[in-house]
Amino acid sequence: MKALRWHGREDLRIDEIHEPAPRPGEVTVEVGFCGICGSDLNEFLVGPGVITTDPHPATGGLAPLTIGHEFAGRIVELGEGVSDAALDDRVVVNPSISCGRCFYCRNGQYIRCSELASIGMHCDGGMARYVSVPASSLHRLPDNIGDDVAATVEPLTVAMRAVQRGGLKSGDTVSIVGAGPIGLMTLLMARAAGAAAVFVVEPSPVRRKVASELGAAGAFDPAHCDVAREIQRSTPGKAGTDLAFECAGAPAALKTAISSTRRGGSIVILGVFKEAAELDLNEVMQCERNLLGSHGASDSLFDPVIQMIADGRLDPAPLITRRISLDDAVEHGFRALATSRDEQIKVLVRPGNGSI
């Protein structure tokens, strides 16, 4: 079968590889759609970052390997000993694999596992027609969620994790700095969690428009206004939002996120930073703000996200702006996102033979 494999920076290739067979405890999934994540793009443009060129301690995996960790599909083969999954089950896959032995795994915090591995980064992922994954990574899909929308479940769990980390309460006001896929998903998730008003800060007019269509109470261009002041004006009394989400991974964005929050407010950091940020910590200390890191997603969040999509409270469909075949994945997926990032939000790849 064909697979999109990462060989090195700027070196993604369509390789011909053997179809995988499930090992004991695994199932083989026929992938319906697999999304391109910002971290995949990062591996392409400036990697290796998360991908290792040495064998990963948890999976033994090393490059070259099939990329892709945001995917959903159908079970086509069961490995030995798998009893809680059935052929033809439609599933989304939690890509995180933890060691099970360290302090964090022993205490139910597997997301903090010091040897955490990811399918699509440390072993073959979803950018191929078939992939074998542990049965313990599966979350069943209801019939009313298609494989395309289901491919957004994984990044939506990242947004849900961030909303949980920030302790968002019904009625809170929220600022989101950076309206890429994760920022926009955090907007959807914050509204679904009861946020009273969500303000979005984003330089791209295309993305600001999408943010407004998705229910943002305001969408500000940081190049053309004093965003913190606008948000302070929009939150009378408190003079700032209760909660901000930094979804850009940029020092200037973090400063905006901090100054957009009220005294005692929290700033959740989701962005991956490419450079050190110079901060005036007195803005944190004197105003008793909280800077809270949020990373990845907990296995326990997949089913709630699926539930909220199924019953209509979350609708990520508008975020899917392009569906392409595996052959087009590099040119119309990775390169398109790299060169004109704000024209696309979520690009999905169809690695099999189904219609796009």
Place this chain on the structure above:
Amino acid sequence: MKALRWHGREDLRIDEIHEPAPRPGEVTVEVGFCGICGSDLNEFLVGPGVITTDPHPATGGLAPLTIGHEFAGRIVELGEGVSDAALDDRVVVNPSISCGRCFYCRNGQYIRCSELASIGMHCDGGMARYVSVPASSLHRLPDNIGDDVAATVEPLTVAMRAVQRGGLKSGDTVSIVGAGPIGLMTLLMARAAGAAAVFVVEPSPVRRKVASELGAAGAFDPAHCDVAREIQRSTPGKAGTDLAFECAGAPAALKTAISSTRRGGSIVILGVFKEAAELDLNEVMQCERNLLGSHGASDSLFDPVIQMIADGRLDPAPLITRRISLDDAVEHGFRALATSRDEQIKVLVRPGNGSI
């Protein structure tokens, strides 16, 4: 009467001023002891910082004014309408005065009042024999706490606030970076709150010795060892403490505090920073750490601190290294702290005629 008044940077003077009379709702306190706080020293060395040279919106106060906000004494006169205090009551004073009208005051978060004022910064404070203060700022002292120890109650509430902000739980491991008065008080408070082991990071050998005497499980010199690695070694499994307190207000100290904590750990920032800090935010994001600002103290914490001193769980007496008269306050207090800071921890001034 004599009063130690701030006129400007490097300009503290013993002035002769009128004895204050209590306004309605106020009492006059004869000050037993008044401590010199790091923020007082800051006003002396690089002020005006907190002190305003314009009238403060809440108190109308402006320099020159009597400095000092860590004090205790005895009520000698009651203003009109004061019914919940009596002559000769021994009291400690909460120096914070909030506006009572803003969003934060209306929602019980007066410490976040946007017009928060402090006795000794925005109106006359404790470095004089008599001071008039609102009756609502008083906390009664039991007989077994002397005025000297009582003068440490205010900074101890700052330490208690920090311990609360960090969510310290019984059994937690803790690192404290910077063993000045606030760092050492945080050590006492963390142990009183059930911390299993507290590691202190401090360049001064004198202060490291005090930290060990006060119960630190380890006291590390950042100039001579890789502190984060030592603390990681001392916390097997977790590879880092649950909680760190940054009590130095220095970028290098904050980096040490962050890297000394485990994944998912919290770093409480108490220090006042004189410069911007350059941080790798991925250490916050990827390890899901929390940076939590802590500022000042809540009125509700004075009575619990008094209770814990009274029943012996907190003993701040070893932190009092010098007691001086008002006449000696500048030379043997402020200048001594400025030039050989690590020889003194808490210096107390006796503004009246009592014995030192």
